[in-house]
Amino acid sequence: MNMTVKPLEGIVVAELGTTVAGPFACRVLCELGARVVKFESSRGGDPVRSWPPPHLGGTPAPFQALNRGKESVQVDLRNDEDRGKVVRFITEQADVVVQNMRPGALDKLGLGATALCKAAPRLVYCNISAFGNKGPLKDLAGYDPLMQAFSGIISVTGEADRPPSRVGVSIVDIGTSAWAVVGIQAALMRRNLTGKGGVVDASLFETSLNMMILPVVQYEAGGDVPERTGLRGPLVAPNGGFETADGLLVVSVATNDQFVKFCDVMELSGLPDDPKFATVSTRMANEAALTEILTVAFKTRRRQEWADALNTAGVPNAPVQDLAEVMAHPQTIASGMMQSSPTADFRLPGLPFSLDGIRPAFNAIAPELGADTQFAFDFDAS
Numbered sequence: 001m002n003m004t005v006k007p008l009e010g011i012v013v014a015e016l017g018t019t020v021a022g023p024f025a026c027r028v029l030c031e032l033g034a035r036v037v038k039f040e041s042s043r044g045g046d047p048v049r050s051w052p053p054p055h056l057g058g059t060p061a062p063f064q065a066l067n068r069g070k071e072s073v074q075v076d077l078r079n080d081e082d083r084g085k086v087v088r089f090i091t092e093q094a095d096v097v098v099q100n101m102r103p104g105a106l107d108k109l110g111l112g113a114t115a116l117c118k119a120a121p122r123l124v125y126c127n128i129s130a131f132g133n134k135g136p137l138k139d140l141a142g143y144d145p146l147m148q149a150f151s152g153i154i155s156v157t158g159e160a161d162r163p164p165s166r167v168g169v170s171i172v173d174i175g176t177s178a179w180a181v182v183g184i185q186a187a188l189m190r191r192n193l194t195g196k197g198g199v200v201d202a203s204l205f206e207t208s209l210n211m212m213i214l215p216v217v218q219y220e221a222g223g224d225v226p227e228r229t230g231l232r233g234p235l236v237a238p239n240g241g242f243e244t245a246d247g248l249l250v251v252s253v254a255t256n257d258q259f260v261k262f263c264d265v266m267e268l269s270g271l272p273d274d275p276k277f278a279t280v281s282t283r284m285a286n287e288a289a290l291t292e293i294l295t296v297a298f299k300t301r302r303r304q305e306w307a308d309a310l311n312t313a314g315v316p317n318a319p320v321q322d323l324a325e326v327m328a329h330p331q332t333i334a335s336g337m338m339q340s341s342p343t344a345d346f347r348l349p350g351l352p353f354s355l356d357g358i359r360p361a362f363n364a365i366a367p368e369l370g371a372d373t374q375f376a377f378d379f380d381a382s
Contacts, residue, residue: 006033007355011188014086014094015039015070016111018046020144020173021128021204022100023066025180029096030069031351031360037094037376038067038367039086042076045369056346057365065348067366068341073377074370077109085377086111091120095197096184100128103139113199124187124197126180132203142204144172151208156215159230176207231320237283237290238262241320242298248320249303251310256280261313265306266297341365 011034015026023038023046030036040046046067051060059067075082087110090097097116099106106112113125127133130142145166148154153172158165183200191197209216214234215226226234231241231250241250253262256272256279263271271277271293276286283290298306303319310317319325326332339350339362350359 006360008033011035011095012093013037013096013098014090016097016099016101016106017128018100019048020062020066020170021176021180022098023048024174025126025128025177025184026070026098027066027068028177028181028351029098029184031363034096036070037073037089037372038070039073039075039077040369042074042079042082045072045074049369056348057341057343058368059366064346064366068348068362069364070367071372071376072367072369073373075373077111083109083111087116087119089376090116090123094120094123095188096124096126098126098128098180098184102141103129103133117197117199120197122191122195122197124184124191124200126184126187126200126202128176128180129201129203131205133201137205144170144204147172147204147208151205152212152215153208156212156226156228158228160228162228164228171211172204172208175211176202176204179207179210235284236280237287238294240291242294244298244303244306245301247303249298249306249317250320251315251317253315254280258315259283262310262315265309265313265315266294268293268297 008029011029013026013029013034013036015022015036015038017023017026017038026036026038038046044050046063048063048066049059051062054061056064075086077083077086090111097113099111104112107114113127117123117125129138130140130147131137142150145154148157148166148171151172154164154166156164157167180200180202183202187198187200218234219225229240231248233239233252236252236254239252239254241248251262253259259277260272263269271290275282277283277290307317307319321329327338332338336359337349337352338347339359340347341362342364348362350362353359
C-alpha cells in the first residue's frame, strides 16, 4: 500500500458514538485514512474520558486506545443551534455517520438515518445497537457482557463443574466494530457504483450469535445443547490444555498425520496403532482414556520444552501465557503490532492487518475534548 494514499483518503466520518463499539469502528476508519470528527456531549464528552487511571497521553488509557487520530467537537444536541450545526456538517461534508446511541434517541433529534439520508442521499449511515432494528428487544440498550450472556457465549465458557464465566476481553464490542466497518466499506463501494448511500445496521447480539456459529450449527444438526468444557475443545482429540512441569500448554491435533507426529514427540509412538486412537472418530470416542495417558506424559517436561519439540514436529500448540509473557515474546515484537505514539511516550496495539506489508500507522493521539470545535464548524473555511 502506498501510505501517501490511504484507502479511505477523502472520506469524512461523523461519529456520534460513546464507549467502545462505535468509537473503535471509527478508529479503524480513521487509520485507513478517513477524517473522523467525534461529536461529544457538552456535559463532559464521551463517558470513557472519565474512566479511572491509568492514563496514556493525558486521557484514560481506554479512551486513548479507542479514539486516537480523531478530531473532537463538543456540542449540546438538545440545543437548536448546536444541533443545526451538526446537521449541516453531516449533510454538507460527511460521507459516513456512525452512531451507537440508545435506539431512537437520535431520531427524536432529527439526526437519525431516515432524516439525514433523505437530506443527503449519498450518506452512508451506520447504526450500532444492542439487538438490531427488529424484534421485541430492539429498543433496549446493552453492553458487551450482557450480549455474551444473552447469546450463549457465557454458557459455553468456563469449567464444567464451576459457574460459567464471561470472556475476559470486550470480544463482542470489538467484533461488532469490525462488522460495522465491513458494512460501511461495502456501502461506500456500492455508492461508487450507484451514487447512493444507505443504512448499515450492526448489533452486539448479531455479532455474538455469529461468534457462536460452530455450536449453533452442531445444535441445528441435531446435537445437544453445548456445555462448558474449559480448555477442552470440540470435534477432535487431543484438543485442550495440559499441565506440564511448569505451566499449561494447549494442543490441537486435527489430523491423523498430526497425531502420529504428536505421539512421536510424546514418546507414545504405539498409540496410533491402537484401534481406540487410530482415527479422529475413535480418538473422540475414547477421549477420556487418551486424556488420562497424556496428562501423565505432559508432566514429565517443562512447557517450553514441549512447545519447542511440538513446533519442530509441526504439531499445533501454544502455551497459556499471561499478558507480560505475550508482550515480551519475540513474535509480538516481530509482528510490529505494538506501535509507539507520535511522541514515543507510550504504545498501543495497531490494527491487526497490513496492506502490501505495511500496517496502518499511529499518526495522532486521541484529541482533547472540544479541541476541533471551531475548525469543524467553520463552514466557509471547509
